Every structure is written in C-alpha cells, then in structure tokens.
Amino acid sequence: MQQPYASPDTGRRPDTRGRILVVDDAPTVAEVVAGYLDRAGFTVDRAGDGPSALERAAGHRPDLVVLDLMLPGMDGLEVCRRLRERGSVPVVMLTARGDEDDRILGLEVGADDYVTKPFSPRELVLRVESVLRRARPAAPGGRLGAAGLTVDPQARRATKDGGELLLTLREFDLLAFFMRHPGRAFGREELMREVWGWDFGDLSTVTVHVRRLRGKVEDDPARPRLIQTVWGVGYRFDATGKEAV
Numbered sequence: 383m384q385q386p387y388a389s390p391d392t393g394r395r396p397d398t399r400g401r402i403l404v405v406d407d408a409p410t411v412a413e414v415v416a417g418y419l420d421r422a423g424f425t426v427d428r429a430g431d432g433p434s435a436l437e438r439a440a441g442h443r444p445d446l447v448v449l450d451l452m453l454p455g456m457d458g459l460e461v462c463r464r465l466r467e468r469g470s471v472p473v474v475m476l477t478a479r480g481d482e483d484d485r486i487l488g489l490e491v492g493a494d495d496y497v498t499k500p501f502s503p504r505e506l507v508l509r510v511e512s513v514l515r516r517a518r519p520a521a522p523g524g525r526l527g528a529a530g531l532t533v534d535p536q537a538r539r540a541t542k543d544g545g546e547l548l549l550t551l552r553e554f555d556l557l558a559f560f561m562r563h564p565g566r567a568f569g570r571e572e573l574m575r576e577v578w579g580w581d582f583g584d585l586s587t588v589t590v591h592v593r594r595l596r597g598k599v600e601d602d603p604a605r606p607r608l609i610q611t612v613w614g615v616g617y618r619f620d621a622t623g624k625e626a627v
Contacts, residue, residue, distance in 0.1 A: 399423040400445035400514055405435040405461065406476065407453055411499075415448060418503040419510065432456030436464055443471065446514055448506070450476045451488060459491050466492045472513045472551045474506070489590040494551045512579055517551050526561040528621035529608055531599060533558050542599055552577070553595045560609060560619035569616040592617055 402424045406412040409430070416426040427442065429435035432453050439447065447465060451458040462473055475488040475496040488496050494513050497506050517538075526533040530543045535558055540547040549557065555577050568576070570588040578587070596603040612618050 401425045401442065402510065403427045403429065403435065403439055403444040403447045405429045405447060406450040407431060414503055415506060418507050422507050432461040435461055439465060446472045446510055448474050448476065452478050459487055462491045462493055470550060472517050474509055474513060486586060486590055489587060492550045513551065516555055526558060528561055528564060533561055547598055549598065552591050556591055556595055564619050564621040567612040567615045567618040
C-alpha cells in the first residue's frame with residue numbers, strides 16, 4: 383500500500399520530524415526507504431530521476447535528501463552539486479557499490495554521509511536522524527573566532543574576513559570542533575568519533591572533509607596554515623595561522 387506523503391498544498395504533517403526527499407530510480411528501494419522514514423515520523427517526498435528531484439526540492443525545500451548515486455541521465459553527483467548551489471541541505475548518498483572512489487566522489491561534491499547498497503533500512507533511518515540532529519542549531523554559546531574566521535554555532539554561520547563561507551553540515555561541524563580546540567592534534571579516528579558521532583567507519587571520510595574544508599578556509603590550500611597535518615597523528619588547528627615549520 384502506498385505510504386502517505388504530504389502534498390504540495392498541505393505541506394508538512396503536524397506530527398512530522400522533518401521533510402525528507404528520497405531520490406532513487408528503483409521503485410522497490412524507494413518505497414521501502416520511504417516507508418521506514420514515514421513510520422519514523424518523517425514527511426517523505428519521492429523522485430525517480432535528477433530533474434524531478436531538483437524540481438521537487440525547489441517546490442518544497444527538504445530538510446534532508448536521500449540520494450542514489452546511480453541515477454539515469456543526470457547522476458546523483460550532478461544532482462548533489464546543483465542542490466549545493468541552492469543551499470546547504472544535508473545529503474545522505476546511496477551507493478550501489480562499495481568502491482572507495484564512489485564514496486569519495488560523493489563526499490567531494492558535498493554529501494554529508496553515505497550508505498552502501500545493500501543496506502539495512504533501519505541503519506539508513508539512524509543515519510538520517512544523526513545528520514538531522516547535527517543540523518539543528520546548537521545550544522546557546524558564544525561565537526568562535528580566530529585568524530579571520532568566525533563561527534556562530536547557533537546560527538550555523540561561518541565567515542572568513544567577513545565573507546560568508548558556504549560549508550556543508552559536516553564541514554561546519556569540523557571547523558567548529560577545530561576552533562574549539564586550537565593547538566591540539568586529533569587523529570582521524572578521534573575526529574570521526576567526536577564530529578561524526580561514529581565509533582567506526584571509513585577514515586577516508588575525514589580525509590576528504592579536511593581537504594574540502596581547507597579549500598574554503600585556507601589562503602593556499604596546498605600550503606595550509608590553519609588546519610595543519612601532524613604527521614603520524616592527524617590534524618591540528620593553528621589559531622595564529624602561521625605556516626608550519
């Protein structure tokens with residue numbers, strides 16, 4: 383039986399936990415995913431291809447997009463890029479293969495998380511809840527500032543030299559974490575646990591996000607001064623912005 387979805391006219395259901403757009407060209411997969419999310423209390427919309435997904439996202443901005451990588455015509459990477467051009471909506475990417483290249487490509491274009499097919503629908507719901515939880519405004523607290531960077535955790539807004547930084551959910555969390563702990567070196571496992579909330583996972587996720595974040599906050603990402611590599615350990619945020627010796 384078809385799951386109940388909010389119509390364009392009524393908008394969000396009164397008891398909803400958020401609006402999720404599920405984009406997958408496999409009707410069975412989309413129906414199962416939508417069903418689990420619906421039973422978890424989310425309002426669910428569906429699209430079977432890239433253009434339809436972009437149209438639906440424009441009509442009703444979702445709180446999160448579950449996006450299949452392998453879509454006909456316009457693939458999930460291009461859909462993710464175009465969604466990012468419109469704003470910072472969180473994206474959980476579905477990949478049909480476990481290839482590291484697929485995962486890294488998804489992270490490179492701004493996906494906040496990924497799940498490899500075949501997957502447990504319950505696990506996917508937990509991943510969605512985790513991403514949305516981190517997307518909510520933080521508890522009251524002061525702004526963070528260093529080396530021309532400012533981060534406002536409550537507004538989830540970051541700037542560099544007064545200019546807005548377009549950060550994904552995870553990039554924002556990673557920058558805020560670094561700025562809360564200047565001068566301390568963190569391993570990738572520790573960053574995954576503290577920033578992503580995962581006790582296990584693919585550590586290349588951390589590497590990719592650090593690289594993307596450097597591309598947005600460093601004057602010269604090839605010679606980073608703010609987010610420095612500590613060989614044999616991981617990464618350290620230098621609030622002075624001085625070049626590592």
